[in-house]
Amino acid sequence: MARPGVETIRRQQLIDATMKVIEAHGFQGATIGRIAEASELSVGIVSHYFGNKQGLLEASMRYLLSSLQRDAAKLMAERSSTPRERLLAIVDANFSGAQTSAQSAKTWLAFWTQAMHSPDLMRLQRVNERRLLSNLIVPLRQLMPVAQARETAETIAALIDGFWLRAAMSEGRIELDRAVSLCKTYVDQAIAANSGNHTSDSMGHTED
Amino acid sequence: MARPGVETIRRQQLIDATMKVIEAHGFQGATIGRIAEASELSVGIVSHYFGNKQGLLEASMRYLLSSLQRDAAKLMAERSSTPRERLLAIVDANFSGAQTSAQSAKTWLAFWTQAMHSPDLMRLQRVNERRLLSNLIVPLRQLMPVAQARETAETIAALIDGFWLRAAMSEGRIELDRAVSLCKTYVDQAIAANSGNHTSDSMGHTED
């Protein structure tokens, strides 16, 4: 019970197979038959370890998200000197998972789409988005007022999602380097645009 | 043949029903039975006018994309004084389709996901992306060197996609106004960041 039992191994086996099949055939084509084949197990074992197909899909998404989160946390822990460096590290981290496997972008998008019709998956998405936003706001608050920090954080988050979307479409083509570069350019522009306003609650932003 | 025949009417009827069903039940739940019910026609008529289900889906996506394109073209034709105004108009245009129906974001995302496993749909996506990029580059080239114009255009495009993605997830909640506002803020920041370099091939951008 305490050792890394068969259960853990089988679960991971099935999750790996699920991601592989989704990447190859999309969410629609991810049948239990194919997943079983890819995992070299039988179809009956899915219900044994995950209850049903939906349970397997949710577990797979949880794994994908936590996987990306782990990569991100690792990169962020390394360099964290200035706020700017920290922001660039977050950007790097959010694309690092994609660099290793551009096909994970496809899986990610498949889950995202599916999440819109599944409250459980939706909740997972929201949690992840919130975490990214708060990670961004922390260093931004040291560079600009809270209001602008929040706006900039949302913009960076949208930028990351948008580039992921494109990465998912450009099959195989790794233009991730360019995405990272453009995100970083934006970070510097945003810092420069608000460099006059520091930690004070200044309101000197007369728009329009 | 020349008149607006029954064929045109039926086709549109089915396409409308398809979009309605996809928005309500997602791509997976878009069965021919439901589409037929929503269109108040029979299931057999799909094969008669579109060959099969896939044909109907492709036609629907074509319609959605050209619909968005039409809205965009309309808005862009109105105001086109300065390059900056023109850029802001493009941004507005790319969210105008979503303002009328926030649920069209869901349909858009569903198609996008599906496109990754259908060469025909993929080609449509690429065409649309290229059009957006070139629309953006034209006014940007009047404000900055070509290289930066291209970068800025790609960033704006990613920003738009990212906000669409979020709009698709936040069911019903219309945070489109915020998305538009943040996009415009970025446009101004990008212009300001490159305001020193005009149409010349200046390279005065010492990065890092």
Next chain:
DNA sequence: TTCAATTAATTGAATGGTTATTCAATGCCG
């Protein structure tokens, strides 16, 4: 150690439900 007994893990054919597709029959209109 050996070997039955017991428990756990795994299989995959059978089941029931869902869906796209077909096509003979029907309705419609000139």
Next chain:
DNA sequence: CGGCATTGAATAACCATTCAATTAATTGAA
């Protein structure tokens, strides 16, 4: 009547789920 449009029951394929049967692992008494 004759061609066109439309219907919807019938068909066949597919798929998730179940569960009795099979295999593997573990135990513990001799």
